[in-house]
Amino acid sequence: MLNALRDFLRLESASGMLLIAATALALVVANSPLEWVHQALIDLPVEVRVGPLLIAKPLLLWVNDGLMAVFFLLVGLELKREFFEGEIADPRQAILPAAGAIGGMAVPALVYLAFNRGDATAMQGWAIPAATDIAFAMAVMTLLGNRVPVALRVLLVSIAIFDDLGAIIIIALFYTDQLSLMALAVSGGGLLLLVAMNRGGVMERTPYLLVGIVMWVALLKSGVHATLAGVLLAMCIPIRDSEKTISPLHDLEHDLHTAVAFGILPLFAFANAGISLLGVGVADLLHGVPLGVAAGLFVGKQVGVFLACGLCVVTGLVRMPTGMSWAHLYGVSLLCGIGFTMSLFIASLAFEHRGGYLLFDERLGILVGSLLSAVAGYLVLRFSLPSEAESGQAADREET
Numbered sequence: 188m189l190n191a192l193r194d195f196l197r198l199e200s201a202s203g204m205l206l207i208a209a210t211a212l213a214l215v216v217a218n219s220p221l222e223w224v225h226q227a228l229i230d231l232p233v234e235v236r237v238g239p240l241l242i243a244k245p246l247l248l249w250v251n252d253g254l255m256a257v258f259f260l261l262v263g264l265e266l267k268r269e270f271f272e273g274e275i276a277d278p279r280q281a282i283l284p285a286a287g288a289i290g291g292m293a294v295p296a297l298v299y300l301a302f303n304r305g306d307a308t309a310m311q312g313w314a315i316p317a318a319t320d321i322a323f324a325m326a327v328m329t330l331l332g333n334r335v336p337v338a339l340r341v342l343l344v345s346i347a348i349f350d351d352l353g354a355i356i357i358i359a360l361f362y363t364d365q366l367s368l369m370a371l372a373v374s375g376g377g378l379l380l381l382v383a384m385n386r387g388g389v390m391e392r393t394p395y396l397l398v399g400i401v402m403w404v405a406l407l408k409s410g411v412h413a414t415l416a417g418v419l420l421a422m423c424i425p426i427r428d429s430e431k432t433i434s435p436l437h438d439l440e441h442d443l444h445t446a447v448a449f450g451i452l453p454l455f456a457f458a459n460a461g462i463s464l465l466g467v468g469v470a471d472l473l474h475g476v477p478l479g480v481a482a483g484l485f486v487g488k489q490v491g492v493f494l495a496c497g498l499c500v501v502t503g504l505v506r507m508p509t510g511m512s513w514a515h516l517y518g519v520s521l522l523c524g525i526g527f528t529m530s531l532f533i534a535s536l537a538f539e540h541r542g543g544y545l546l547f548d549e550r551l552g553i554l555v556g557s558l559l560s561a562v563a564g565y566l567v568l569r570f571s572l573p574s575e576a577e578s579g580q581a582a583d584r585e586e587t
Contacts, residue, residue: 202322202325202326202447202448202449202452202453203320203322203323203324203325203326203327203329204326204329205448205449205452205453206320206322206323206326206452206453206456206527206528207323207326208453209452209453209454209456209457209460210456210457210460210527210554212457213225213456213457213458213459213460213461213462214460214461214462214464216461217461217462217463217464218463218464218465222461222463225461226461228246228458229245229246229247229250229458229461230245230246230247231245231246232244232245232246233245233246233249240404242404242407246458247458247459250454250455250458250459251455251458251459251532251535252407252412252413252414253403253413254451254454254455255414255417255451255455255532256403256413256414256416256417257417257443257446257447257451258414258417258447258451258452258455259355259414259415259416259417259418259421260399260417260418260420260421260443261417261421261440261443261444261447262351262355262417262418262421263355263417263418263419263420263421263422264421264424264436264439264440264443265348265351265440266348266351266352266418266421267421267422267424267426267436268426268436268437268440269345269348271426272426279505280345281345281349282499282504282505283342283345283496283499283500283505283508284342284345284346284348284349285349286495286496286498286499287342287346287349287491287492287495287496287520287523288346288347288349288350288352288353288492289349289353289495290490290491290492290493290494290495290496291317291319291346291350291487291488291491291492291495291520291523292317292318292350292353292357292491293317293491294483294487294488294490294491294494295316295317295483295484295487295488295491296313296314296316296317296483296487297487298316298479298482298483298486298487299312299313299315299316299479299480299482299483299487300313300479301479302475302476302478302479302482303475303476303479306475309475309476309479311537311538312476312479312480312533312534312537312538312549314354314357314361314362314533314537315480315483315526315530315533315534315537315549315552315553316479316480316482316483316484316487316488316526316530316552316556317350317353317354317357317483317526317533318350318351318353318354318526318528318529318530318533319346319347319350319488319523319524319525319526319529320347320525320526320527320528320529320530320557321343321344321347321348321351322448322452322528323525323527323528323557323561324343324347324522324523324525324561324564325340325343325344327522327525327561327564327565328340328343328522328568330565331565331568331569331572334572334573335568335572336509336510336511336515337510338508338509338510338511339508339510339511339515339519339568341508342508342511342516342519343519343522343523346492346519346523347523350523350529351529354529354533355415355418357533358412358414358415358533358536359411359412359415362412362533362536362537363410363411363412366409366410366411367408367409367410370405370406370408370409370410371405371409371410371411373401373402373405374402374405374406374409374411374416377398377399377401377402377405378402378419378423380398381395381398381399381402381419381420381423382423384398384423385423385424385425388425388428388429389425390425390428390433390435391435392424392435392438392439395420395423395424395435396420398420399416399417399419399420402416402419402420403416403417412536421436424436424439452528455528455531455532456527456528456531459531459532459535459550460531460550460554462548462550462551462554472551472555476549476552477548477549477550477551477552477555478552479552480530480534480549480552480553480556481551481552481553481555481556481559482556483552483556484524484525484526484530484552484553484556484557484559484560485524485555485556485559485560485563487524488520488521488523488524488526488560489517489520489521489523489524489560489563490520492519492520492523493516493517493520496516496520497513497516512571514567514571515568515571515572517567518564518567518568518571519564519568520564521560521563521564521567522560522561522564522565522568523560524556524557524559524560524564525557525560525561525564526553526556526557526560527553527554527557530553530557531550531553534549534550534553537549
């Protein structure tokens with residue numbers, strides 16, 4: 188299990204580095220003479236027709252609604268594995284990250300609402316600073332090398348997992364359009380079929396994926412965001428067969444992880460992070476939306492996560508993980524303010540139907556808040572963690 192965790196962390200860290208590169212490339216292109224190429228690419232109309240069924244969207248929405256459904260499938264698989272077999276399968280181990288995630292979602296949302304009270308349009312973005320980007324956060328942690336204890340990495344991953352679960356619930360409950368009962372009925376029938384296959388012991392992945400595609404199309408037409416099809420599909424993939432020799436969930440997770448980490452997420456970042464900074468002034472940054480997002484990520488996240496986790500430790504509900512100090516917990520709380528991927532995704536849902544140009548760009552707040560959180564979290568951990576030599580000696584003692 189420890190080797191599997193280390194492989195996961197290495198992959199997430201490498202993905203985070205690629206995300207940073209894709210974001211930087213998008214910003215360079217968006218602020219160069221090639222800006223029109225980027226815009227023409229994401230606006231490119233793409234249509235798929237099967238008989239009377241037509242799905243017509245610009246390429247940007249195929250990325251956000253289609254490819255991100257695969258990302259959510261992977262998130263769902265990771266959630267299910269962690270809850271049944273992983274680091275948070277024991278309820279006692281889940282208390283600390285669960286509390287941190289709840290505090291880290293509630294306080295940033297309140298901070299955002301405080302900056303945008305009275306503005307009905309802006310209030311739609313209240314959930315933007317509530318998410319944590321695990322790949323970006325792990326990439327920052329990787330810069331610290333072997334000085335980071337495993338317990339610290341596990342806590343960050345666990346908080347991000349609960350964060351993902353919270354984001355899924357928020358999307359399902361608050362970011363829906365007018366509902367189509369017929370399409371919902373089709374997706375509900377697909378879900379019942381998936382459950383029946385799971386209970387019937389179907390171990391082949393292909394039938395699950397085919398039904399999942401039908402569910403995705405139905406949810407796309409229903410008004411409920413289509414990416415939730417990925418999560419529902421993941422919950423129905425069997426963990427193991429009766430003899431515990433075959434694991435469709437582990438196999439599918441392994442097959443998807445590289446494609447998502449090195450393909451889908453960088454493509455999503457490149458498509459969504461292309462912000463033109465030409466003409467951007469102080470007034471743009473101080474608008475309630477980007478300011479609320481930045482403050483929610485940088486201030487709200489660290490306060491919410493640190494206070495919630497600290498309260499659990501102080502009251503004796505849980506103990507501080509082995510090898511961690513209060514400074515380390517504060518550093519992790521800061522890194523939780525890196526909300527890049529999921530924040531961009533929720534922002535696209537919050538303002539995709541805003542109609543016309545509004546005097547703000549929420550992506551500015553996401554970039555500023557995430558960057559501040561990354562730099563501050565790195566510096567706190569950089570000066571609070573033991574040296575490479577000391578951490579190496581501690582690791583040797585653990586192994587012996």
